[in-house]
Amino acid sequence: MQPFESCVDTGSAEFAENRAAMLDAIAQFRDAERRPLDVAAEKSDRYRQRGWLLPRERLNRLLDPGSPFLELCALAGYRLYDDADGSGAGGGAICGIGRISGRRCMVRVDNYAVKGGTISPAGMDKALRMQQIALENHLPVVTLAQSGGANLMYANETFAPGGRGFANQARMSAAGIPQVTVVHGGATAGGAYQPGLSDYVVMIRGQTGMYLAGPPLLRAATGEIADEETLGGAEMHCRQSGSGDYLAENDADGIRLAREIVATLPSEPRPQTARDWCEPRYPEEQLLGLVPADSRKPYDVREVLARIVDDSALLDFKPEFDRQTVCCHARIEGHTVGVIGNNGPITPAGASKAGQFIQLCEQSGTPLLFMHNTTGFMVGTEVERAGIIKHGSKMIQAVANASVPKLSIVIGGSYGAGNYAMCGRGFDPRFIFAWPNxxxxxxxxxxxxxxxxxxxxxxxxxxxxxxxxxLDRVEQDTAAFMEAGSGALSSSARLWDDGIIDPRDTRRLLGMLLEICHGAELASQRTNSFGVARF
Known part of the structure; x- marks a missing residue:
């Protein structure tokens, strides 16, 4: 593969304008991410008086010091449903992939400090997405649970999907994916089944309360009067019911036990040989100025790739056959990838080229990376006669049926059926992230x-x-409505991606994701028929 020679003038006024626009977009999504943190900080004294660690403090104690944490869907539910001020971003939980006792795990920490950690429809979608990622990538799941349960204003929308979450837990256990839960607070009704379906359960003395019906409901339903500890406290469950496996003294002790449980799990499979690679020849900082502030202006996706792939080296596939759909081989932190990017709409030739390239990557077991920036499929009499529907359908079939890991980064526009052909959310990419523009x-x-x-x-x-x-009003109102609903913040709030990223983090993110996918291929799971049950 030959290094790509950049033609971008990084000293131009246009580059500076693009950079300023991108930095402004980054600031907007960072502000949205900080909102739940600010709300939690405002309540910190109240929770510390109870002896509770704040959700982010729990997360920091759980993860290996200094190890990276890939937060996922941090903006789920942002300004949706009853989230008027944006504080509900995250859907009631902090989720992501990090290392615990040296083992890469999926982590969920209920964000009880914001709206009691109640779960909105977006929060439920996020929970199901985390389970999907854990299952696909063979990641143990560690949950630090303390939630008010479903947001009752939207209970009709979360009830049925909640059942799918429990079914997923049972199937993950049967698939050999361990699940560890620390119950930091109350777990009532359906919420009690989340730890109940976990393989390992840690409870905290004087703090955990787990029951199908709490004291008020019990009294209303049966007339029986019982206090919280007698009905479902940590000591009762660990000594009598057997629903708890480990008894901790406080938040920190419960997290210590969770780390020790993870340490007993089989070690994460490692590749037999270390990978060597060269850094890109162009600095990642230049990614800020490459994408035009005016989305109507074209640019070469290879310029972006040259700041992301090893040694800025690309091997173009059929470069003369169609210049608007770019297909090439490259490496990212030593991992071979097949890249599909856009320099314009997808033509019949471009769709055929991409479909063939996908099949070649499937044949060689090469992961696919889709770099979205397309208005969609070309339209018009000429392309219809050239079979755009037929060729576009073949590309979509190839994307849908490819079994190799598929990663998507939305670096520009992703419109219409072009989003489908470039492996948007509906086509189940292993991971999908978006730039803030x-x-x-x-x-x-x-x-x-x-x-x-x-x-x-x-x-x-x-x-x-x-x-x-x-007519002017109709046109303007429609355009304004579409503009407001198509931006990165709106898309991420609806979980159309797994998060918004700073463009400068793209290479490091892709290196981590490819390592996770490779680890999943190496993993050997010990499956059984029904999962681990408590007797």
Missing amino acids: SRTAVMGAAQAGKVLRIVTEQKMRRAGAIDEAA
Whole structure:
């Protein structure tokens, strides 16, 4: 593979303008991420008086010191449902992948400091997404539980998906994926089944309360009067019911026990040989100025790749056959990848080229990396006659059926069926992240406004009167609505991606994700029929 020679003038006014726009977009999503932290900090004294560690403090004690933590879906539910101020970002939990006692694990820490850790529909979607990632990548799951349960305002939307979460727990246990839960606070009704379905359960003396019906409901339903400790305290469950396996003295002690349990699990499989690689020839800082602030301006996706892949080296596949869909082989931190990127709409030739390239990567077991920046499939008489539907369908079939790990980074626009062909959320990429400038929608805001204007004008014409002012309002309102709902913050809030990232972190992120995928291939799980049960 030959190093790519960049043609970007990093000293130009345009580059500086692009960089400023990207830094502004980064600041916006960082502000959104900080909002739940600020709310938790405001309540810290109250919780410390009770002897509780704050959710982020629990997370820090759980993870190996100095090890990286890949937070996932940090903006799930941002300004959706009843989250008027953005403090509900995260959907009631802090989730991600990190190392515990040297073992890479999926981690969930209920964020009880914000709205009691109650679960909105977005929070439920996030929980199911974490389970999917753990299952696909053979990651043990460690949960630090203290949640108010489902947000009752939206209980009708979370009840059925909640059942899927319990089913997933049972299937993960049967698949040989260990689940460790520390019950830091109350766990009532359905919430009691989350630890109940875990393989290892740690309870905290004088703090844990786990029951199918709490004291008030018990009294209302049966007339029986019982205090919390007698009904479902940690000592009772560890000494009598057997629902608890380990009894801890406080938050820190419970987390210590969780770390020791993880230390007893089989070691994470490691590759037999170490990987060597060269850093890119161009600094990651330049990624800030590569993407035009004006999304209508084209740029070469290879310029982005040159700041991400090893030695900035690419091997283009069929570079002369279609220049708008880029397919190439590269390496990232020593991992071989097949990259598909966009320099424009997807043409019939581009779809055929990408479909063939995907099959070649499937044949060689090479992971696929999709770098989204497309308005979608080309439209018009010429491409219809060239079979755009037929060739586009073949590309979509190849993306859907490829079994190699698929990673997606949305670095620009990802519109219409182009999002599907580039392995958007609906096509189950192993991981999908977005740059803060990205946009995901059925079509661009301006195009949507024009489409609705044309449709409305046709209706007016049939009625015999055309109101230009009304047409202007329809076009402008539609464009504004689409613009507001297609940005990175809106997409991430709906879990259309696994998080927004600073472009400068792209290479490190991809290196970690490829290592996780490779580890999943090496892992050997000891499966059984029903999972581990408590007797």
